[in-house]
Amino acid sequence: MRVSIKKAVVTLWALVVAGQSLLALTLVSVNREQRLSRERVTLTHERITRATALIGHLKDLETGQRGFLLTGRDYYLEPYSAALQVIRQDLDQLAALIEDFSLTQALRLRRIAELSEQKIAELDETIDLVQAGDQAAALAIVNSDRGKLIMDRIRDQTRYLIAWERARLRERDAQLAAVEQRALLLALGLMALNAALIGAFLLLMSRVVAGPITELERAMQRFRQTGQAARPKPAVHGITEVQALTTSFYAMCVTIGEQASGLVRANRSLEATVADRTRDLAKRNSDLAQRSQQLQQTLADTDAGIWSLDIPTSQVHGDATTQRLIGMAAGAEHLEHWRTIVHPDDQKELESAVQQALISQASLLTTAFRVVSDRGVRTLKLDAHLLHGDGMLTQVQGLIQDITDYALSRERLLRARERYQRLIENLGGQYLVFSEEPESGRLLYVSAGSESFFGCSLGSADPVDLTEAVDWRSGAAEQMRQVRRTLLEESASEETHEYAFAHPDSGERFVRVTSHLSRDDQAFPLIEGVIEDITSSKQEAQALQYVARHDGLTDLFNRAAISALLEQEFARARRYGRYLALLMLDLDHFKRINDGHGHPVGDAVLIRFAREVLRSIRATDQAGRYGGEEFLVLLPEAGPGEAERFAERIRAAIEAMVVRPEAEAIRVTVSVGYSVLSASVRSPEELLSQADQALYSAKATGRNRVCGWGTRSAGGARGGDGGPPLSG
Structure with missing residues (x-):
């Protein structure tokens, strides 16, 4: 009897310990899998955040460059340098997060880095030109479309990278939810197993110990009645063993209780952690949905569509905007449809651009062309991302945007500039056209003929202040500075004043200056105006006044x-x-x-x-x-x-x-x-x-x-x- 009790107790105890160990190992494994899943989610969020921040820092970099370009003040270079350092850090951190990227994402990241370096090189070039005194060349670079095209390409690449990461994020969120559900089921199963083992142990103890305890109670009752201890039966010798087993069982129950309490606390902590992570993921998903909605709204506002071309099948897929812009049917359209809508005068140029991109195996293609549809002749801008595999082009993805209004405005602007330039050239020596900064007074532009007009050159490489470069008379310089302040405060729409100055060759001369406030493409204020030589009329008026007196x-x-x-x-x-x-x-x-x-x-x-x-x-x-x-x-x-x-x-x-x-x-x-x-x-x-x-x-x-x-x-x-x- 004693041997059988020991075997039963040891066996049940081993089973309970094994169950607890299995539960602990399972929880450790599940926690490790949860931690890895959370780290993957965090890593994905980090890549999206870094990619989004890169665009903002590039805008900060461009803002610092424009401020220095237009004002020439060195303090604009401080935010420029800070933004440049942050961009380098963004690119390095994105590169460090590349360990689980796909090949496509790695290529996109490398393209973003290359385009960012091109943009930084362009901005550095304009700053170097301004510091070297060649502001005209710097302005020519700014007015060209090269910097805007680079920024558009960076935005497109970043948009593709973020879209891919969002897809990965949704997959990993689903994986994390599955892991957490599996962990909960395993924990409940093991707890049920432990409960069953404890129940079996209690049942065994009740059967084995009940007899000896009953015999012991009878012996004690006889002892009280007779005052003499009866000779115990052999079975009674099991009382000491029962006591030992009872003590061991009690200790085991205490241990199990403590472990159960710890398990409950761990389960509550796990539930709280899961709830926190769920709320955090829900918030991030809400933010991503909001940003996605903003992106869709931006695409809608800019009249831009998303499309893709499958090279093996020559099938073009596009969203509703793309279908409307190129007149394609819903679903997919064959590539030949594009050739039927491109304007005949633009077909050769478009085919040449595509062939050049294929020959050079470029990853990006940007071009503009006209199409003929039921809406008339429209101008479209195409931004394409060429995906290669094993040295072959496999797919093309990109954006298409209606830029008809922009193209027409640009054409009208170019024609207006040509007429404006011809008008300036035909003004002769009696008029000068100028533009200047309101605060510093530095001339940004002055038409030809300033040297003979004022006796000094105002169109030099270093911008000069008109109030300081000319020998004005009778407080004219201070009056001109007051006019700048009045226009800058928008107290008046236009100012016209007459001033006298000393010409180094012809003596005292008179001008009439008409100026107004304007703004450039970056919304920076400018003062533009016309300077008219009224010396002859002024002298005639003075002569008439002299004769009259x-x-x-x-x-x-x-x-x-x-x-x-x-x-x-x-x-x-x-x-x-x-x-x-x-x-x-x-x-x-x-x-x-x-x-x-x-x-x-x-x-x-x-x-x-x-x-x-x-x-x-x-x-x-x-x-x-x-x-x-x-x-x-x-x-x-x-x-x-x-x-x-x-x-x-x-x-x-x-x-x-x-x-x-x-x-x-x-x-x-x-x-x-x-x-x-x-x-x-x-x-x-x-x-x-x-x-x-x-x-x-x-x-x-x-x-x-x-x-x-x-x-x-x-x-x-x-x-x-x-x-x-x-x-x-």
Whole structure:
């Protein structure tokens, strides 16, 4: 009996331990398989993230290059260098993640790296050209389609790579779900097996131990009743063994309980992990679905379709957009259908491009051609990815896009540029067309002829500021900078101003500048305008203005001009409480000269008289012909004493003057009357009237003399001789 119990217990215990070990090994194996599946999913996500980030970093790189190209400022190179370093890291990390790529993905990644290097080389070339001073060449590269085509190819390759990775991601998600389901089923099966083994053990123990325990209880009862221990039966010797088995069974139950608790905790942890992973995968799948929807929307917005060509069968498959663009039936269409819709003038060029791609075994083909359909003649752009296997072309995939509007706009733009250039060339030397940066003022473009226009070259390799390159007059440079600020703030749509500048060869010249705010292809602000040479019209206007204000014979101010000056000086003197003297001059017996010698001689006397008057007064004084042989002289800041002194100087100069128009010498004299502004004078007319009365007194008292208003000879006491007039 004792041997059989031991064998039964050992056998059941071995089975339980074996079941626990199998459960543990199974969980370890399942956990390892789950970890590998999760790592594959994470790796796939990492490749998609890196491929998507590469496009954004290339855009950052291009933004830094455009900023430096348009402004020339070095701080744009800092984000450019940072983006370049990140792109290198993206390419290196994508290359490091290549271990489970297919051959197709490896080729796509290598093509993306090659195209990225081409794009970086193009951007570096434009930056080097700008730093070398050849901005025109840099702009020519930017305006070409080469950089845009490279970016389109990178986007296409990246789109194919991401699509393939998404397919792999869906497969791996399904694999992970299957592994997790299998792990749960195995764990439940092993737990059921362990429960069955424990049940069998308990059943055995109940049968084996129940008899000895009953016999033991009877012996104990007899002992209590009789007080003597009965001689135990041989079977009773099994009580010690039962106790040992009970203790062992209890220890086993404790161990099993602990392991079961650990298993429950592990199962709960596994369930939580699975739930977290499921939520994370659901979120990622949602993000991928959203991005896929955005991609589909982008394709729809750009009127682009996806197509593929199976080389062995020559069958073309395409989505709804492709079917609409090339007029193909739903499902598939034979390759010959393409030849029937291509415009006859473009067939040779398209076939040549395809043959060249096949001969060179290129992986990409980009071309544009026209098609004839029920929608009329349309222009399509074809981007194809050529897949080779064993040195043979097996399949072609790509995008097709309707670019009719773009092609027509580009053609109209080219024609407009040609007309614009011809217009500029036909403007001649009177006009210049320019464009400049609003903030820095550097000229981006100026039409030919600036050297003769301004006397300096503005179209040099190094952009110059128009306000600094030309010798502007009278604050014109600051006014031009203010115009830039006004246009940049969009406070005005157009500004037109006239400026004067000093030409190194022809002296002072005048221009009219009309400018407005515009924007280039990258939405950067520009100021564009036309500079017109208005020197001739300005000089003509100045000449007309001079003639309108001056006497044609003496070149002094005429009556209207000297009267206006009198009103201005009168107002200024009255406002600031200053002196103002007015002289009125009249040539004595001038009529005798005209009658005796003729008007030409009289004109010569007047001319000489005007010259002597100008020599006798200050630069701040003004002289004008008031009428016939009468003249006025304004003396600002001159009191009674200074007025009399200047009047006497003029009188003496005229008395000493000798005019010799012919053999005979002619002498003349002049009478001068003057008045000085005082508090009692209320108007310029009153001041003029006082000077006229003083002149009358000089004439009446013998001519060739000076009389002032307020003296006895002028009739009346002196007025205001003690000081300057009061303001008011």
